[in-house]
Amino acid sequence: MTTEKTRRRLPRRVREREIVDAALRVFAQRGYHAAVVDEIADLAGISKPMVYLYLGSKENLFVACVRQAAEALVTAFRQAADSGDQPQLRLWRGLSAFFAFVAEHRDSWVILHRQTPEQSEAIAEELERARESVMAEVTDLVRRGIDEGGADARLGPADADFVASALVGAADSLTDWMERNPQETPERVALRLMNMIWVGMRDVLGGEMWSPPGDSVG
Amino acid sequence: MTTEKTRRRLPRRVREREIVDAALRVFAQRGYHAAVVDEIADLAGISKPMVYLYLGSKENLFVACVRQAAEALVTAFRQAADSGDQPQLRLWRGLSAFFAFVAEHRDSWVILHRQTPEQSEAIAEELERARESVMAEVTDLVRRGIDEGGADARLGPADADFVASALVGAADSLTDWMERNPQETPERVALRLMNMIWVGMRDVLGGEMWSPPGDSVG
Structure with missing residues (x-):
């Protein structure tokens, strides 16, 4: 897992896009209920709290x-x-x-x-x-x-x-x-x-x- | 709510059919997650434990x-x-x-x-x-x-x-x-x-x- 500190700074729009791309892969593979935000954060190379900060909730992520x-x-x-x-x-x-x-x-x-x-x-x-x-x-x-x-x-x-x-x-x-x-x-x-x-x-x-x-x- | 005691005895097949008919109505109206087995039992005029005895679980009921x-x-x-x-x-x-x-x-x-x-x-x-x-x-x-x-x-x-x-x-x-x-x-x-x-x-x-x-x- 890449931690937030090692990540380059990105515009909000680009960062959100990366998170949503990661979420698409995880939701498609696991289904909505089985998907966990930790895996989405990992795949996006960002911390779980940052995912919530950007997208709000698992439900919002799916939307x-x-x-x-x-x-x-x-x-x-x-x-x-x-x-x-x-x-x-x-x-x-x-x-x-x-x-x-x-x-x-x-x-x-x-x-x-x-x-x-x-x-x-x-x-x-x-x-x-x-x-x-x-x-x-x-x-x-x-x-x-x-x-x-x-x-x-x-x-x-x-x-x-x-x-x-x-x-x-x-x-x-x-x-x-x-x-x-x-x-x-x-x-x-x-x-x-x-x-x-x-x-x-x-x-x-x-x-x-x-x-x-x-x-x-x- | 009609209690089990007041109900006539019915063949298993007929009783199951009545429960499934009630479940169809409740699931269609409430959705799977919001539906509660109590309401299905009420509608079928049977006790909740009897519903479980006949059909096993909410999931089985839906199946x-x-x-x-x-x-x-x-x-x-x-x-x-x-x-x-x-x-x-x-x-x-x-x-x-x-x-x-x-x-x-x-x-x-x-x-x-x-x-x-x-x-x-x-x-x-x-x-x-x-x-x-x-x-x-x-x-x-x-x-x-x-x-x-x-x-x-x-x-x-x-x-x-x-x-x-x-x-x-x-x-x-x-x-x-x-x-x-x-x-x-x-x-x-x-x-x-x-x-x-x-x-x-x-x-x-x-x-x-x-x-x-x-x-x-x-």
């Missing part, structure tokens, strides 16, 4: 991890999807960036995907915020896709919300599939998903409907 | 809740999907039954969807088993759909697994959308999802591929 992981994920998605191209191409690039992020930042993804210490409201709220910011990015792209696709005017915000919700849920679930199929690149996984969802959506936008033969749906 | 909820969900899906019809129709009926189950059995769905007390391995394993049994049902239907669709022979188990994983993830996520859109019936939600996913899949099976213009995908 900071969720926030950092979500920001990194949304930034990766947004940067990849941010171009002058068609919405479908932007969505594909965004999804590719999402799967690449999951493959490259396992610790962040474990925090966002698997960790939900239910007794902490602060953590539940931060996870909810994270999900909402991802949803907002995807919903925006889907809405542009609907608009620019010259689609049926009856399609409204609830429809874009539906597609985005299905897409985010599918992508979330498919990260486990990607783990089971390591030969598939993030780009290929995104392409498969585009083929399942976008192609279907385009047909629906074009007026083609699947309906159960003989059944009437209210 | 029993997960198991019962998952069995009820899988049974509802399987019964609806069990017919001599085409796979697509069976899938739609299964999905309708899934969304109807979620709408009608909120407590069970809260247990399966939102509750993951991460520090209990027994609970995590039971939730994993629940997810796998739902996935197995859906994967089986998708595989039949691929086979009977006379699809490309290159499509294999990993492809059916991909579609099933995306479908289960999308359906999971869409239960929140359904809650935000109470005017939509479970049948309509299932129909929307079929239109998004099955139509796309059918095109892909028919050899139509979406590919990013100008991009090459490795």
Whole structure:
């Protein structure tokens, strides 16, 4: 363990970032309850009291991890999807960036995907915020896709919300599939998903409907 | 509170079922950690020591809740999907039954969807088993759909697994959308999802591929 005395002086922002990076690794590996702040302090090369001084509590540390992981994920998605191209191409690039992020930042993804210490409201709220910011990015792209696709005017915000919700849920679930199929690149996984969802959506936008033969749906 | 003495004698299976029904309500309402066994005993009209005698521990009680909820969900899906019809129709009926189950059995769905007390391995394993049994049902239907669709022979188990994983993830996520859109019936939600996913899949099976213009995908 490196003691505080031997450490160089760092700006607060940089030091906090180092602590949160260490916390991400420990929480991802041990789970929220089993993780101990001593190990996080060790890994960050700082004393335990200093960790509390900077971040306040184990719960706050976890909230900071969720926030950092979500920001990194949304930034990766947004940067990849941010171009002058068609919405479908932007969505594909965004999804590719999402799967690449999951493959490259396992610790962040474990925090966002698997960790939900239910007794902490602060953590539940931060996870909810994270999900909402991802949803907002995807919903925006889907809405542009609907608009620019010259689609049926009856399609409204609830429809874009539906597609985005299905897409985010599918992508979330498919990260486990990607783990089971390591030969598939993030780009290929995104392409498969585009083929399942976008192609279907385009047909629906074009007026083609699947309906159960003989059944009437209210 | 009804005391044990005033209760009629019941077969063990029936009594356990009553306790688990009570536990489902309390766990769904309070969350795992805040739930207390006293309240479960009260609701089941039985003494607390009897609850422990029948189910062993709070953790075991929760595991029993997960198991019962998952069995009820899988049974509802399987019964609806069990017919001599085409796979697509069976899938739609299964999905309708899934969304109807979620709408009608909120407590069970809260247990399966939102509750993951991460520090209990027994609970995590039971939730994993629940997810796998739902996935197995859906994967089986998708595989039949691929086979009977006379699809490309290159499509294999990993492809059916991909579609099933995306479908289960999308359906999971869409239960929140359904809650935000109470005017939509479970049948309509299932129909929307079929239109998004099955139509796309059918095109892909028919050899139509979406590919990013100008991009090459490795």
